[in-house]
Amino acid sequence: MTDGTVRITDNExxxxxxxxxxxxxxxxxHEIALFKRYWRSASFASMFEPTFMMLAFGYGFGSLVAVVGGFRYRDFVGTGMVGTAALFTSVFPGMFNGYIRRVYxxxxxxxxxxxVDTHELVTGEALWIASKSALYSCSPMVVAMFFGLDPALGMVLVPLITFVTALGFALFGMWASAVVPSINSFDYVITGVVTPLFLIAGTFFPVDTLPGWVEVVARLNPLFHCVELVRHAVFGLEPLADLGHLAALGLFAALMWIIAVRAMRRRLIA
Structure with missing residues (x-):
């Protein structure tokens, strides 16, 4: 006998x-309504933290290192920090905002x-984070221009590059927020994943100076592809290589969307 209720099992x-x-x-x-309340603090942290890092590394180490990879070290770091800013301004909101809004x-x-379905919720949140990050992450490049980085027409492509990059990392952060058992578990993600990605992306030194197997890992790093695209946009595009870098970022974002939607759906609906 049935009571008219539809029961859904995990397999159904x-x-x-x-x-x-x-x-x-x-x-x-919803995001815009919230952003109107906290945009000052969010913008300050998102824009000035990578800027301070760029000044410290670019103009601290830059006084000791003149040229790296055929570029002035200041220009090398100034363009590389754009990718790092895209990482930080997307993965952390994806992780912490996602967890706090879901759990607390x-x-x-x-x-x-x-x-609203889960896939629409995840997509809307990730697109919002990526849109903000695309603007915030340009701040190190703007600062570098004040210190001698020559303007280039390709710079107009940088927000698009950082948008695609930030979209993938925002989705990664949302996936992480759905699989960790507690908010303290983000320490594992930050130390074990985010920090290595940040260090071996070619931001501060060329990846070809790394040991063989580490270089292979570095070239699989999505952030490496972002850094390469930004540098090519500023110093000269390389169409075939750049299409490969862009395809890698697009594939990363698509994969992260699939696993983020599945993980959030299990948490919110199952």
């Missing part, structure tokens, strides 16, 4: 309905009570 989970733009717009309206504030529960 409903398929995602088709993607709709209206729920994503709703997520953005139950914001995502409220969103899903509206006609």
């Amino acid at each position: 989970a409903p398929r995602l309905r088709r993607f709709e733009l209206a729920p994503v717009k709703g997520v953005w309206r 504030q139950h914001t995502y529960d409220a969103m899903l009570a509206a006609p």
